[in-house]
Amino acid sequence: MTHHRRSSMTFEETAEGYVTSEGGLAVLENPLLNKDTAFSLEERQELGLDGLIPPVVETIDEQVARAYAQYLAQPTDLQKNVYLTGLQDRNEVLFYRLLSDHLREMLPIVYDPTVAQAIKNYSQEYRRPRGVYLSIDDMDGIEQAFRNFGLEADQVDLIVASDAEEILGIGDWGVGGAAGIAVGKLTVYTAAAGIDPGRVIPVALDVGTDNEGLLNDPFYVGERHSRKRGRRYDDFIDAYVTTATRLFPNAMLHWEDFGPSNARRILEKYTGRLPTFNDDMQGTGAIVLAAMLGATRVTGTPMRDQRVVVFGAGTAGIGIADQLRDAMVRDGLDPETAGRRIWPVDKQGLLVDDMSDLRDFQVPYARPSSEVAGWRRDEGGIRLGEVVRRVKPTMLLGTSTAHGAFTEEIVRAMAANVERPIIFPISNPTDRIEAMPQDLITWTDGRALIATGVPINPITCHGVTHVIGQANNALLYPGLGLGAVVSRARQVSKGMLHAAADAVGGLVDVSTPGASLLPQVENLREVSATVAVAVCRQAAAENLARVDLKDPVQQVQDAMWQPRYRPIRGESG
Numbered sequence: 001m002t003h004h005r006r007s008s009m010t011f012e013e014t015a016e017g018y019v020t021s022e023g024g025l026a027v028l029e030n031p032l033l034n035k036d037t038a039f040s041l042e043e044r045q046e047l048g049l050d051g052l053i054p055p056v057v058e059t060i061d062e063q064v065a066r067a068y069a070q071y072l073a074q075p076t077d078l079q080k081n082v083y084l085t086g087l088q089d090r091n092e093v094l095f096y097r098l099l100s101d102h103l104r105e106m107l108p109i110v111y112d113p114t115v116a117q118a119i120k121n122y123s124q125e126y127r128r129p130r131g132v133y134l135s136i137d138d139m140d141g142i143e144q145a146f147r148n149f150g151l152e153a154d155q156v157d158l159i160v161a162s163d164a165e166e167i168l169g170i171g172d173w174g175v176g177g178a179a180g181i182a183v184g185k186l187t188v189y190t191a192a193a194g195i196d197p198g199r200v201i202p203v204a205l206d207v208g209t210d211n212e213g214l215l216n217d218p219f220y221v222g223e224r225h226s227r228k229r230g231r232r233y234d235d236f237i238d239a240y241v242t243t244a245t246r247l248f249p250n251a252m253l254h255w256e257d258f259g260p261s262n263a264r265r266i267l268e269k270y271t272g273r274l275p276t277f278n279d280d281m282q283g284t285g286a287i288v289l290a291a292m293l294g295a296t297r298v299t300g301t302p303m304r305d306q307r308v309v310v311f312g313a314g315t316a317g318i319g320i321a322d323q324l325r326d327a328m329v330r331d332g333l334d335p336e337t338a339g340r341r342i343w344p345v346d347k348q349g350l351l352v353d354d355m356s357d358l359r360d361f362q363v364p365y366a367r368p369s370s371e372v373a374g375w376r377r378d379e380g381g382i383r384l385g386e387v388v389r390r391v392k393p394t395m396l397l398g399t400s401t402a403h404g405a406f407t408e409e410i411v412r413a414m415a416a417n418v419e420r421p422i423i424f425p426i427s428n429p430t431d432r433i434e435a436m437p438q439d440l441i442t443w444t445d446g447r448a449l450i451a452t453g454v455p456i457n458p459i460t461c462h463g464v465t466h467v468i469g470q471a472n473n474a475l476l477y478p479g480l481g482l483g484a485v486v487s488r489a490r491q492v493s494k495g496m497l498h499a500a501a502d503a504v505g506g507l508v509d510v511s512t513p514g515a516s517l518l519p520q521v522e523n524l525r526e527v528s529a530t531v532a533v534a535v536c537r538q539a540a541a542e543n544l545a546r547v548d549l550k551d552p553v554q555q556v557q558d559a560m561w562q563p564r565y566r567p568i569r570g571e572s573g
């Protein structure tokens with residue numbers, strides 16, 4: 001029996017449904033219990049709801065039909081997002097049923113790319129809080145904040161935290177970014193992998209913001225000071241981790257959208273000590289690797305022979321480089337040689353080992369200055385066009401936020417040297433993408449193998465319909481998280497990430513011309529369950545699982561929360 005205390009009311013979960021000690025408006029106001037017009041007459045009587053709901057008793061299908069009509073009546077994507085957030089706050093089962101019935105249509109509204117607009121407008125559209133808000137100005141309040149949320153030690157599977165320094169590709173969005181992305185990522189966890197929405201906590205780590213627009217916005221709801229760094233920042237992160245793991249010993253900690261100076265540092269500090277992962281580095285790395293594996297099956301060129309240019313050598317770019325390098329090592333190269341098949345390009349141009357401004361995580365991939373002595377330099381650096389002409393890459397990856405950086409000239413130069421150029425402009429949201437797939441198809445005469453971070457409609461060229469796979473970590477992290485939760489993994493290991501990438505890759509059939517390199521979003525539940533089973537098996541193989549995994553397929557299936565109403569009884573009933 002699981003015991004939930006949320007929204008200052010108590011309810012317990014039994015095999016038959018929920019039992020609650022409270023009634024009346026408190027039941028209607030709890031989004032995990034509320035069924036609104038779907039409460040049966042018996043439930044209404046028992047829970048003290050008579051007269052509080054219109055007389056009709058509706059099925060969830062009838063409720064979904066109304067909610068969908070209301071959704072369609074919203075004039076803009078942002079208003080659709082606001083509408084769905086309101087529904088999520090009123091009735092979570094109905095929200096997730098609507099979302100799962102219209103996943104392809106609504107995922108871009110609750111998640112990437114519209115979540116970026118919602119985050120920019122967080123303080124304007126603010127209606128009610130969700131999750132736990134921790135402030136660097138109140139470190140002593142961390143424990144109380146978690147306690148106030150009302151969940152007990154064994155009731156939390158997963159915590160998503162962000163400090164919002166690098167939200168998607170839109171930069172620093174303060175408390176709205178942190179809360180908005182943590183909630184958005186958790187929504188995908190539930191929709192995609194059936195993570196129980198009553199057993200998670202979104203955490204906004206408010207360390208201030210350097211966004212002048214927010215600091216000077218009278219509506220801004222966060223701490224109104226610059227972003228704090230250094231010792232105080234590290235102490236705050238440590239206080240969060242220490243408190244969260246002490247209060248919720250089973251919870252996995254997911255890190256989202258931290259800045260490049262913190263993301264890897266934080267991950268390296270806590271990896272190995274607790275179940276934790278950074279989605280931008282590891283989730284993204286694994287989904288790109290999965291798409292890459294699909295592409296290598298089309299081209300017939302093995303991983304170890306790829307030449308990869310990574311444009312945007314930040315958190316995601318180097319996170320992906322790590323996974324591609326590891327995959328080349330698994331394919332027979334030694335680590336040194338594998339690393340040498342990756343060329344990182346950032347604002348300074350190609351990263352070269354004699355540069356004084358390299359970030360520590362870029363250093364292993366910086367090219368020897370001797371290699372590039374004769375290469376053309378512009379504005380002091382070796383630009384992407386020159387790198388493409390010299391390297392003749394098989395793969396070009398975009399994680400730069402630089403919209404339009406993959407120009408016609410650069411793409412044509414790449415396509416002149418390789419039969420099927422693999423081009424993944426995965427920066428989000430859409431106005432940050434390095435090139436639009438339609439252009440890539442045109443410039444390469446339909447030869448490019450493409451995956452993007454945002455959803456893109458299929459493109460037809462010379463009679464072939466190209467289905468563009470969405471290389472967004474949303475296709476991977478929900479299953480990874482579910483696998484870690486089901487296995488109660490002590491850590492999220494490299495092996496588990498590889499298993500996740502292989503599992504996604506294994507779901508794709510690239511034999512038809514134009515086939516997607518990744519599974520379709522409609523199949524997210526199947527994808528996530530498959531990933532979760534693979535992750536469970538790998539956790540068991542590495543002795544990282546804390547539960548006995550006799551039948552991971554069934555254990556994963558049993559763990560997946562479904563959006564359907566459960567009977568609710570009063571405690572005395």
Ligand SMILES: NC(=O)C1=CN([C@@H]2O[C@H](COP(=O)(O)OP(=O)(O)OC[C@H]3O[C@@H](n4cnc5c(N)ncnc54)[C@H](O)[C@@H]3O)[C@@H](O)[C@H]2O)C=CC1
Pocket residue numbers: 166167168169170257259260279280284311312313314315316317345346347348398399400401402405426427428429432452453454471472473474
């Ligand atoms: N599809 C997916 O699943 C994911 C996509 N991303 C996207 O990747 C992009 C980068 O995200 P993060 O790595 O977290 O940010 P980041 O800030 O850590 O990295 C961005 C890097 O690009 C560089 N850069 C910026 N402008 C550039 C330019 N004009 N030319 C060359 N380099 C430039 C920056 O100096 C930085 O090193 C974002 O748009 C984000 O949405 C990130 C994670 C997952």
Ligand SMILES: CC(=O)C(=O)O
Pocket residue numbers: 112167168169257279280427428453472473474
């Ligand atoms: C998808 C994601 O995590 C990002 O763009 O940051």
Ligand SMILES: [Mg+2]
Pocket residue numbers: 168256257279280
């Ligand atoms: Mg992210």
